[in-house]
Amino acid sequence: MQSYLDPRSGRTWPLSTPRWCGDGQAPLLLTQRPGLSRAEIETGTRSIWRYAAALPWAPKARISMGEGCTPLVERALLGGTALLKCEWFMPTGSFKDRGASVMLSLLKDQGVEAVLEDSSGNGGAAVSAYAAAGGIAATIFVPASTSPAKTVQSRAAGATIELIPGSRQDCADAALAKSAELFYASHNWQPFFLEGTKTLAYELWEDLGFKAPDNVIVPCGAGSNVLGCWLGFSELLRAGQITKLPKIFAAQPANCGPIGRAALGLPEQAAQPTIAEGTAIAQPIRLPECLTAMRDSGGGAVLLEEAEIAAASLSLARTGIYVEPTCAQAAAAYSRLIAAGTIAERETTVVVLTGTGLKATPRYAEFLGVSI
Numbered sequence: 001m002q003s004y005l006d007p008r009s010g011r012t013w014p015l016s017t018p019r020w021c022g023d024g025q026a027p028l029l030l031t032q033r034p035g036l037s038r039a040e041i042e043t044g045t046r047s048i049w050r051y052a053a054a055l056p057w058a059p060k061a062r063i064s065m066g067e068g069c070t071p072l073v074e075r076a077l078l079g080g081t082a083l084l085k086c087e088w089f090m091p092t093g094s095f096k097d098r099g100a101s102v103m104l105s106l107l108k109d110q111g112v113e114a115v116l117e118d119s120s121g122n123g124g125a126a127v128s129a130y131a132a133a134g135g136i137a138a139t140i141f142v143p144a145s146t147s148p149a150k151t152v153q154s155r156a157a158g159a160t161i162e163l164i165p166g167s168r169q170d171c172a173d174a175a176l177a178k179s180a181e182l183f184y185a186s187h188n189w190q191p192f193f194l195e196g197t198k199t200l201a202y203e204l205w206e207d208l209g210f211k212a213p214d215n216v217i218v219p220c221g222a223g224s225n226v227l228g229c230w231l232g233f234s235e236l237l238r239a240g241q242i243t244k245l246p247k248i249f250a251a252q253p254a255n256c257g258p259i260g261r262a263a264l265g266l267p268e269q270a271a272q273p274t275i276a277e278g279t280a281i282a283q284p285i286r287l288p289e290c291l292t293a294m295r296d297s298g299g300g301a302v303l304l305e306e307a308e309i310a311a312a313s314l315s316l317a318r319t320g321i322y323v324e325p326t327c328a329q330a331a332a333a334y335s336r337l338i339a340a341g342t343i344a345e346r347e348t349t350v351v352v353l354t355g356t357g358l359k360a361t362p363r364y365a366e367f368l369g370v371s372i
Helices: 047-056 096-109 122-134 152-156 168-178 191-197 200-209 224-238 259-264 287-297 306-317 325-340 355-369
Strands: 003-005 012-014 072-077 079-087 114-118 137-143 160-164 215-219 249-255 300-304 347-352
Touching: 012 300, 047 096, 047 200, 072 325, 079 200, 079 325, 096 114, 096 122, 096 191, 096 200, 096 224, 114 122, 114 168, 122 137, 122 152, 137 168, 152 300, 160 168, 191 224, 200 224, 215 224, 215 325, 224 249, 224 287, 249 287, 259 287, 259 300, 300 306, 300 325, 306 325, 306 355, 325 347, 325 355
Parallel strands: 079 347, 114 137, 137 160, 215 249, 215 347, 249 300
Antiparallel strands: 003 012, 072 079
16 A cells, blocks of 8 residues: 655655655655556546556546646757757646646545645746645745745735745745644645656656657756656556666756755755756755665756856747746756767757746846846
8 A cells, every 4th residue: 555655764654644744844755656557548638647547546536727748849959959848838837737736636635625835936836726726725935035926826826925034945944834734735845746747757658659768857956857757767667668767867057956966976055046046946855865866767967057057048949949947957958968978869868848938038038138
């Protein structure tokens, strides 16, 4: 029987009671799933729920708005040709809809009627929208310094927005304190969220004719896509559907890349501002698990300079791919990995692009010297 799992201590808890952490606020995963076969795909379902057989259980009602089934587009990048996974083709404009759909569907099935999240960006937007779709009350904590434009999407969905004085970490700390009163459905903490992001691996497997790519490059902040790909492809390996894991590479800004620095054996460094703000997570809670995922797959990490991220953003835009600088850094990482000989152009490499450039219009205006 599947359970909540503290991967660091090995302790488990039954899924019958909702929880978001273990003892001493240890981050949780779930115990291993066996994966699914091609025959178990719900081929008539056009969303991530076509892979429902790979999820912990079937909720009475799925909270779904057609998330997933995103395009896989071939593009020439600096150094070679890659397959771009266009994850911004989602209801709220980012990959986080995968996690929000599964997490909130399962929590509602457990009887959770109100949730708390802390996020000033895509995570808050996804939780707000899917909570609205599922009739769940949502409260989103955001730093008081956050631009009002970044919370409009959550407010429009009916979420309660609370502005928290101080830094992004202060906001997270306030949410942790509030979790004693309101269920903490954090996209960074809740293990059901990772069950949603792992559907990316299943989708790439199906996209590629039921084969795994050689490499997957993902923008990385807290690591939900690194872990999601590792969990999903590991399940496919256990199910005998693939013969090896793809190499998973995390792309992070050099200005704030604690997971990348640890993977590369570099000393810790104080976080600095970055244009890849969606990955600016100074204290990722699942750093050891992310390192395991990269090592287990034979992958690694790339730290990108600000100029590289900006150049990759504009380069993609000039091929019609308009994405946030946060995820454009994955394309910059591809070029670095090719140049270093770490990956080869002949290999099948997927570059995961996680969020729409429409959410970064002011940043693009800066790049272009345009006043808005």
